[in-house]
Amino acid sequence: MALVSALQIPYREARDGFWGQQTSTLNWCEEDYNITFYCAEVVNTLTNLVFLWLGYTGLRDVLAYSHSRIFILVYMGYMVVGMGSMAFHTTLKYEMQLADELPMIYTVCIMAFATFSYRRPAKIQVLIAAAIVGLAVFITVYYLYAMDPVFHQVAYGLLTACTIFRGFYVMERDLRPQLSQRVPAECSQYMREMYKLALTGIFMFLAGFFIWNMDNIYCHHLTTTKKQMLLPWAVILEGHGWWHILTGLAYHMIIWRVWSTRCLEGSEKEFKLDWAPLWSVPRVLVREIEAQSIAAQQQISLVRTQVASKQREMRLAQLTRSEMASLPSDTAVYEGVGKMYVPALLFVSVPITALQDKLSSQIKEIETEVDSMGKRLHYLETTAKNSQEHIERMLKGGGQSS
Structure with missing residues (x-):
């Protein structure tokens, strides 16, 4: 307790602020300008x-793995919500309140379009888009x-509930039957994983609410x-800040939609859900084929x-043998015995023909090794090329869906 008391920082006594009088229709339990003159609600701002x-x-990840392009808009809307909320809680101005609240509607409308229009005919997609735009307006x-x-x-x-x-x-009408046909042994696992992901997002949202x-x-x-x-300990009691954190982590529901879309496309073997519940943020990634491609490139x-x-070693041996060929047969030649850079290195006289034979044998061994390495290099290059082409086909196929 002594340590806690020593680290306590009092709140700011004045309640005037840089942004002036509140004009928003909402205010929160975090007291205005109680930490700094320049931000009305610091905790509610930073948690965004x-x-x-x-x-x-x-x-x-959408750009790296060519997930459906609709999710570019979803994530951009998601970020706009965060920026709008930061502006709102910083200023408590009505205009910034709208910058927070209206993007929430628009982002969930984009998710609704992605959900209701998936694999519908183009004309139906246009009608759904028109209906959702009309609703948003x-x-x-x-x-x-x-x-x-x-x-x-x-x-x-209501929009969020309908989309979910x-x-x-x-999932039940289309995905479960498809998985039952493609991967009957793993169907239950895939479905259970998706429900767990969605329900985790829903739980976080409701907990925040x-x-x-x-x-x-x-x-x-x-x-x-x-x-x-007092500060900083009192920060944990800012409930609206926890709402931001938990609804932010309801991001699980977006990943649920990304993953279910990949599975509906039949790409569950090419992609994977990378997620340790409660320990990591979920992501949909390309499977080990990408790792194989990277390993092949390194090899x-x-x-x-x-x-x-x-090849350098072989050229040196060939050059030495060529130089020796021009020498008389009775020329005294010497061969090093021991390790180079060691003071005890000795040189002994050997017949020139013996040294030539040794160099020829060494050159043949190196040629054999280089030939073997060439075959391995060809195999690795083929593996890397095939892996890359496979990845590109997957990404192009996924990126074309909407």
């Missing part, structure tokens, strides 16, 4: 960094008119406790270096 980090990670216009945060929250919740349940329906509401209900008591705990580099070394 999880959206930027996970959004960047997801976007990088209606929600935006009505929200701007009513300025009712509850309406926004209900609309967001549609995803579950597609619960903490957010407890933060609102017990705000007075929490504020009193925070003033006793190619090593073998080429060895071949170059042997």
Whole structure:
């Protein structure tokens, strides 16, 4: 307790701020400008960094592995939500509140389009897109008119729920039968893995929602406790910050959709879900074929270096033999005995013909080794080429789906 007391930092007494009077229709339990003059809600602002980090990670993987292009928009929307929320909690201005809340609607609309339009005819996809755009416009216009945060929250919740349940329906209607035919022994494992991924995201979302509401209900008591705990310890009681972290980690639901899309395409053997529940952020990656390609490239580099070394050694032996061929047969020649750079190295006289024979034998051995290395190099280059072509075919095939 002495250590805790020694590290306690008092809150800022003044409550004036750089951004002036609040104009947003919402405010949170974190007291305004209680840490710095320049940011209204520091904890609620910084916890949005999880959206930027996970959004960047997801976007990088979509581009690297050519996942469906629709997820580029999903991850960009996800990052915009984080940036909008940071702006909102920094300023508590109504315009920034809209920059936080409306992208939430638009991002889940993109996910809804990806879910409801998957493998539909082009005309149906256009109709679905038009309907979703119309819905997004209606929600935006009505929200701007009513300025009712509850309406926004209900609309967001219903859109999210519809998208999730549609995803579950597609899994059972389409994916389970497909997996039962392609990989009957592993079908249950794939389905269980996907449900676990989706339910983990849902649980995190609901846990964040619960903490957010407890933060609102017990705000007075929490504020009193925070003033006793002081900084930095009181940060853990900022419930809305936990809402940001947990809803950010509900990113699992996006990965669930990426992985289910790959499996619906029949690519479950080419890709894998890289995820240790509660210990890592899930990712959908290319399987070991990529690792094989990288290993082959490394081996190619090593073998080429060895071949170059042997060729230099052979050229030296050939040059020495050529020089000796021009000498008279009775010329005294010497051969080193022992290790080079060792003081005890000795030279002994040997017949010139014996040394020539030895060099010829050495050259033949090196030629045999170089030939063997050449065959191995050809094998490795073929393996690397085939692996790369396989990966490119997979990525092109995946990148064309929508």
